[in-house]
Amino acid sequence: MPRIDPDRLQELLKGINGFGRDPETGGFNRVGYSEADMAVRDWFADQMARDGLAVRRDAVGNVFGRFGPVDGPAILVGSHLDTVPQGGAFDGALGVAVALECVRALRDAKVSPARAIEVVATAEEEGRFGGMLGSQALAGLAGADWVAQAHDADGVALTDAMRAQGLDPAAADSAALPPGHAAAFLELHIEQGPVLEAAGIPAGLVTAVSGCSVLQVTLEGQANHSGTTPMEMRADAFAGLAQVGARIPSLIADHGTDQSRITIGKVALSPDEVHTVPGRAVFSVVLRDTDEEVMRGLRAELEAAIAGATTANGLTAAVEDRSWIAPVALDAGLRDVLARAAARCGHVAMAMPSGAGHDAQTMQTLCPSALVFVPSRGGISHAPGEWTDWPDVLRGVEVMLAALAELVSVT
Amino acid sequence: MPRIDPDRLQELLKGINGFGRDPETGGFNRVGYSEADMAVRDWFADQMARDGLAVRRDAVGNVFGRFGPVDGPAILVGSHLDTVPQGGAFDGALGVAVALECVRALRDAKVSPARAIEVVATAEEEGRFGGMLGSQALAGLAGADWVAQAHDADGVALTDAMRAQGLDPAAADSAALPPGHAAAFLELHIEQGPVLEAAGIPAGLVTAVSGCSVLQVTLEGQANHSGTTPMEMRADAFAGLAQVGARIPSLIADHGTDQSRITIGKVALSPDEVHTVPGRAVFSVVLRDTDEEVMRGLRAELEAAIAGATTANGLTAAVEDRSWIAPVALDAGLRDVLARAAARCGHVAMAMPSGAGHDAQTMQTLCPSALVFVPSRGGISHAPGEWTDWPDVLRGVEVMLAALAELVSVT
Numbered sequence: 001m002p003r004i005d006p007d008r009l010q011e012l013l014k015g016i017n018g019f020g021r022d023p024e025t026g027g028f029n030r031v032g033y034s035e036a037d038m039a040v041r042d043w044f045a046d047q048m049a050r051d052g053l054a055v056r057r058d059a060v061g062n063v064f065g066r067f068g069p070v071d072g073p074a075i076l077v078g079s080h081l082d083t084v085p086q087g088g089a090f091d092g093a094l095g096v097a098v099a100l101e102c103v104r105a106l107r108d109a110k111v112s113p114a115r116a117i118e119v120v121a122t123a124e125e126e127g128r129f130g131g132m133l134g135s136q137a138l139a140g141l142a143g144a145d146w147v148a149q150a151h152d153a154d155g156v157a158l159t160d161a162m163r164a165q166g167l168d169p170a171a172a173d174s175a176a177l178p179p180g181h182a183a184a185f186l187e188l189h190i191e192q193g194p195v196l197e198a199a200g201i202p203a204g205l206v207t208a209v210s211g212c213s214v215l216q217v218t219l220e221g222q223a224n225h226s227g228t229t230p231m232e233m234r235a236d237a238f239a240g241l242a243q244v245g246a247r248i249p250s251l252i253a254d255h256g257t258d259q260s261r262i263t264i265g266k267v268a269l270s271p272d273e274v275h276t277v278p279g280r281a282v283f284s285v286v287l288r289d290t291d292e293e294v295m296r297g298l299r300a301e302l303e304a305a306i307a308g309a310t311t312a313n314g315l316t317a318a319v320e321d322r323s324w325i326a327p328v329a330l331d332a333g334l335r336d337v338l339a340r341a342a343a344r345c346g347h348v349a350m351a352m353p354s355g356a357g358h359d360a361q362t363m364q365t366l367c368p369s370a371l372v373f374v375p376s377r378g379g380i381s382h383a384p385g386e387w388t389d390w391p392d393v394l395r396g397v398e399v400m401l402a403a404l405a406e407l408v409s410v411t
Numbered sequence: 412m413p414r415i416d417p418d419r420l421q422e423l424l425k426g427i428n429g430f431g432r433d434p435e436t437g438g439f440n441r442v443g444y445s446e447a448d449m450a451v452r453d454w455f456a457d458q459m460a461r462d463g464l465a466v467r468r469d470a471v472g473n474v475f476g477r478f479g480p481v482d483g484p485a486i487l488v489g490s491h492l493d494t495v496p497q498g499g500a501f502d503g504a505l506g507v508a509v510a511l512e513c514v515r516a517l518r519d520a521k522v523s524p525a526r527a528i529e530v531v532a533t534a535e536e537e538g539r540f541g542g543m544l545g546s547q548a549l550a551g552l553a554g555a556d557w558v559a560q561a562h563d564a565d566g567v568a569l570t571d572a573m574r575a576q577g578l579d580p581a582a583a584d585s586a587a588l589p590p591g592h593a594a595a596f597l598e599l600h601i602e603q604g605p606v607l608e609a610a611g612i613p614a615g616l617v618t619a620v621s622g623c624s625v626l627q628v629t630l631e632g633q634a635n636h637s638g639t640t641p642m643e644m645r646a647d648a649f650a651g652l653a654q655v656g657a658r659i660p661s662l663i664a665d666h667g668t669d670q671s672r673i674t675i676g677k678v679a680l681s682p683d684e685v686h687t688v689p690g691r692a693v694f695s696v697v698l699r700d701t702d703e704e705v706m707r708g709l710r711a712e713l714e715a716a717i718a719g720a721t722t723a724n725g726l727t728a729a730v731e732d733r734s735w736i737a738p739v740a741l742d743a744g745l746r747d748v749l750a751r752a753a754a755r756c757g758h759v760a761m762a763m764p765s766g767a768g769h770d771a772q773t774m775q776t777l778c779p780s781a782l783v784f785v786p787s788r789g790g791i792s793h794a795p796g797e798w799t800d801w802p803d804v805l806r807g808v809e810v811m812l813a814a815l816a817e818l819v820s821v822t
Contacts, residue, residue, distance in 0.1 A: 193639025210638060214685060224790055226674035226697045227621060227766030228604025231663060233790070238675050242656025245649060252642060263637035264649050266685050267678055274625060274677050274695040284685040286637045355638030379635055379644075 002102075002109035002405060004397050006390070009101040015047070016040055016093045020083065027086030027384040028093075032124030032133070033061070033161040037082050044081060044096065044121055051104060053119065059171035060137040060147075060162075061123035067103045068113035068408065073183035075407050076118045076367075077102065077400070080125030080134060080359060087126070088190075088386020094374075094393065095188045096121045102401045106408070113408035115183060122359050129158045135362035140176035147172045177366060184334055184407060185363035188372045188400050190388050192356050194379030202395040203342055203349040204373030205335050209361040210259060210288040210353055211295050211327035217244075217306060218318040223271055223279030235314040237281035238269055243309035244302075255301045259353050261288040262298065290327045290353045328361040331368035338370055341402035347395045370403075372396055413513075413520035413816060415808050417801070420512040426458065427451055427504045431494065438497030438795040439504075443535030443544070444472070444572040448493050455492065455507065455532055462515060464530065470582035471548040471558075471573075472534035478514045479527035479819065484594035486818050487529045487778075488513065488811070491536030491545060491770060498537075499797020505785075505804065506599045507532045513812045517819070524819035526594060533770050540569045546773035551587035558583045588777060595745055595818060596774035599783045599811050601799050603767050605790030613806040614753055614760040615784030616746050620772040621670060621699040621764055622706050622738035628655075628717060629729045634682055634690030646725040648692035649680055654720035655713075666712045670764050672699040673709065701738045701764045739772040742779035749781055752813035758806045781814075783807055 020029040020036035030037040041063050048065030049055045056064050063081075066074065079095025099119040106113065122134030129150040136142035147169045150158035159169040191197075196204050221235030245264055252260045263286045270280040285302065289295045303319060310317040335351070342349035352373065354361075360371040374396035377387040431440040431447030441448040452474050459476030460466045467475050474492075477485060490506025510530040517524065533545030540561040547553035558580045561569035570580040602608075607615050632646030656675055663671045674697045681691040696713065700706045714730055721728040746762070753760035763784065765772075771782040785807035788798040 191639060192636050193641075194635070194644050195639075195641065198644065212638065224605075225603050225767060225792055226672060226676055227623065227699055227768075228602060228606075228787075228792070229672070229766070229790055230604075230606065230669070231660070231672060233605050233609065236674075238656060238678065239659070242653045242659075242675070245653025246657035248650070248653075249642070258641070261637060261640070261642060263647075263686075263688055264653070265637055265680070265687050265689060266683050267649065267680050269676070269678050272677050275674075275697060276676050277674055278676060286686060288638055355640070356636060357638075376639075379640060381636055381639070 002105040002111055002401055004101060004105050004394060004401060006394055008104065009097060009397065012047070012100060013093060013097040016044065016081065016097060017089050019043065022086065025086055025384050028083045028089060029085055030081060030083045031085055032082045032126060032128040033165050038165045040081050041121065048100060048119060051107070053103065058175040059168060060133055060175045061167060062134045062138060062175060063121040065100070065119040066116055067107065068116035072116060073180055074116040074118040075184050075186065075404065076120050076182050077186040077404060078120035078122065079187050079189055080122040082124055082126050084126045084382050086384060087382055088384060090190045090386055090388050091192065091381055092125060094190060098188045098397050098400055101397065102404050105401055106405065111405065115408045117404060117408055125359055128152045132357065132359060132362050135359035137172055137175035138177050139362050139366040141362065141365065143173035143176070144170050182367040184367055185360060185369040186400060186403065187358060187360045188374065188396055189358055190381065190386070191373040191376045192379070192381035193376060195352060196373060196375035197377060197379065199350060201348050201350045202375065202392050203347055203399050204352040205338050205349050206330055206354045206371035206373060207335065207351050208290040208327055208329045208353050209357060210290050210355050211292055212323070212325045212357070213287040213295055213299055214322040215285040216320045216322055217283055217285060219281045219310060219315045221279050221313065221315045224277040226275045226277055229277055234277050236277045237315060238278040240309040240313040240315045241267065241281040241283055243312060244305055247305040251298065251301050251305060255297050257289060257291065257294055259290045260294065260298060261355060262302070288355055292326050325357070328364050330360060330364055330370055334368045334370035337406055338372060338399060338403045341406065342399045344402050345398045347399055349399065372400060413516040413522055413812060415512060415516050415805060415812060417805055419515065420508060420808065423458070423511060424504060424508040427455065427492065427508060428500050430454065433497065436497055436795050439494045439500060440496055441492060441494045442496055443493045443537060443539040444576050449576045451492050452532065459511060459530060462518070464514065469586040470579060471544055471586045472578060473545045473549060473586060474532040476511065476530040477527055478518065479524035483527060484591055485527035485529040486595050486597065486815065487531050487593050488597040488815060489531035489533065490598050490600055491533040493535055493537050495537045495793050497795060498793055499795060501601045501797055501799050502603065502792055503536060505601060505799070509599045509808050509811055512808060513815050516812055517816065522816065526819045528815060528819055536770055539563045543768065543770060543773050546770040548583055548586035549588050550773050550777040552773065552776065554584035554587070555581050593778040595778055596771060596780040597811065597814065598769060598771045599785065599807055600769055601792065601797070602784040602787045603790070603792035604787060606763060607784060607786035608788060608790065610761065612759050612761045613786065613803050614758055614810055615763040616749050616760050617741055617765045617782035617784060618746065618762050619701040619738055619740045619764050620768060621701050621766050622703055623734070623736045623768070624698040624706055624710055625733040626696040627731045627733055628694050628696060630692045630721060630726045632690050632724065632726045635688040637686045637688055640688055645688050647688045648726060649689040651720040651724040651726045652678065652692040652694055654723065655716055658716040662709065662712050662716060666708050668700060668702065668705055670701045671705060671709060672766060673713070699766055703737050739775050741771060741775055741781055745779045745781035748817055749783060749810060749814045752817060753810045755813050756809045758810055760810065783811060
């Protein structure tokens with residue numbers, strides 16, 4: 001029976017996190033197509049080559065290491081190596097390290113897989129350029145045309161960023177995996193939320209990735225002196241915003257599900273002065289659910305709530321759709337494989353949705369895909385404080401290994 | 412009968428507004444103890460001297476011009492010459508110009524007043540240094556000790572600002588008017604609100620100046636990923652703020668009066684990111700009423716609303732009292748004089764409270780004081796768009812002149 005080597009896995013994760021570490025904050029900076037991001041890919045490719053995997057890289061920077069039969073469909077397993085600015089040690093990196101450790105464990109156990117495994121370290125998952133370029137390119141969803149129009153928040157063109165790292169943006173289409181190449185995709189990732197920790201369950205098997213609608217709402221009223229303007233003569237943009245915000249719990253209760261999330265995260269009042277009635281409020285709304293119909297319903301009810309708040313407060317409203325990402329149901333068959341694997345390992349696993357986006361949702365458009373969560377302490381992520389206890393990591397890895405062992409033996 | 416000379420008044424206001432005008436914005440910058448503020452005082456003192464008034468200046472920069480008997484109590488009439496940054500053409504300046512025009516009209520009509528009139532142009536009313544220094548010094552409420560501790564928002568010490576203009580901060584106590592000097596204080600000011608315009612009434616006779624309580628509230632929760640954190644596991648500081656904001660209308664309906672105003676004008680979320688549940692919200696609350704008991708009741712109910720919102724959202728709250736200014740009832744007898752004067756002039760006047768602070772409320776602690784409002788177009792103030800139609804100005808001035816004529820004939 002193949003067995004995980006905890007020390008070797010820890011050493012591998014430490015090796016990845018030798019790149020981009022900020023000693024002042026303890027955070028990691030391997031932003032897509034940065035020097036540190038490219039350097040860690042070189043290093044990781046080298047690790048896989050030393051293990052005897054057949055290494056290749058594609059036009060957008062995805063790195064692959066193939067184990068087992070040279071030809072035929074492969075089980076892809078991995079995650080991403082890039083981070084957000086000042087990100088944590090686990091987001092993406094853990095899933096990549098786990099993928100290689102599983103292969104090492106199979107190799108050491110002299111397993112001769114009937115089907116190949118490809119460890120994959122995807123590129124630019126964190127969306128510096130507004131997408132999940134690595135997996136989208138693999139799935140044929142982002143090619144040269146998409147690359148040509150993408151910029152980061154500082155206005156840097158993706159084409160320039162790629163060229164600076166020796167990648168040819170015009171060749172992006174070639175990253176699309178040929179039909180039949182990928183038999184399945186498995187990803188292990190930290191939950192980035194508090195659910196598993198609170199439930200005391202070591203592994204989550206993701207049923208679906210929530211869709212995500214981002215709105216920017218502008219309420220326009222009239223800035224006025226807070227002392228001289230009677231309440232009934234105001235057009236107070238903050239009062240409108242507060243009314244919308246206070247409506248959210250009942251809106252979800254009436255029209256949402258337990259998977260619904262509505263968040264107002266960013267607010268700018270104008271003039272934003274203590275003694276002045278706010279004349280304008282610009283705020284973000286992020287709306288998520290695992291059911292697109294529910295999302296549409298909540299979107300409509302939210303718009304009605306905004307309309308009600310504007311009427312009540314003498315405001316005008318502009319609601320701008322910034323993005324709409326549909327929910328993605330992951331593969332149920334593959335989730336069953338993982339559930340059986342968890343049972344064999346004696347680990348409790350729970351089915352759960354993912355509120356955050358992951359490569360697995362993109363890969364699902366290409367091949368059956370599955371996503372395993374391990375707990376995030378305190379739900380903290382995208383920050384230096386991100387942490388998963390090592391015993392929790394190991395339980396998740398054992399589930400992945402057991403599932404992979406089953407999948408590669410099937411012909 | 413003395414008569415206002417509209418052209419002369421307009422010319423005088425134009426003369427004052429020759430100082431500190433920003434040609435780019437059309438706004439006025441005569442911030443307390445700035446070069447422009449001191450220069451306009453020199454110019455205005457010179458205008459009064461040319462009119463034969465006995466001019467004097469005090470230790471904090473208030474400027475006086477006395478007309479009539481050299482000895483005995485005087486009717487003080489005036490307003491302030493300083494402005495907020497990028498202020499309008501009327502706030503303060505109009506009341507000063509009107510005071511001198513009334514004296515000129517009395518002089519031209521060969522009125523020989525039984526009681527002196529002192530035109531007064533107060534200093535630093537707009538609160539660059541956190542008070543209304545000019546009138547507070549006259550009333551003996553701010554002397555050298557107060558001056559020694561005051562700083563502006565940029566950290567400039569009031570003592571330094573005064574010394575730079577040749578004023579001796581240590582002499583501030585000497586600005587206090589001796590007992591019996593002021594028989595009354597009259598001020599004409601723009602309303603800075605929409606009430607008179609909406610009512611179609613040219614003059615407001617102020618009954619009381621609202622008290623003002625300024626709070627800073629901090630709600631602390633937990634910043635979290637907007638997708639991975641279920642609604643029921645959040646500690647969303649914005650959700651708490653929205654609940655407090657949405658409670659304001661019913662809070663006033665249940666515990667306030669038609670003079671109550673509660674304003675949330677300034678809001679800072681942290682981290683203030685689209686995809687993150689806000690972990691902290693810091694916001695201002697300004698609470699006003701003309702009745703201090705009502706203010707206390709609203710203050711308590713607001714605190715209860717904050718406590719309710721924190722409990723409901725898993726937050727902690729810190730409520731910091733930044734200032735508490737009690738309401739001031741102006742002199743009813745003097746208001747009657749003004750009401751009779753309005754009736755004699757054939758102008759409709761309405762009794763109303765003032766939601767903004769004015770020199771008259773400070774002077775009321777020294778002598779019977781009254782405040783006449785003229786309409787502000789659109790309620791706009793503290794901005795270049797501040798405007799009062801000239802016919803409205805003239806109706807207000809006629810009321811002031813008629814009242815003054817009555818007051819100075821009384822012995």
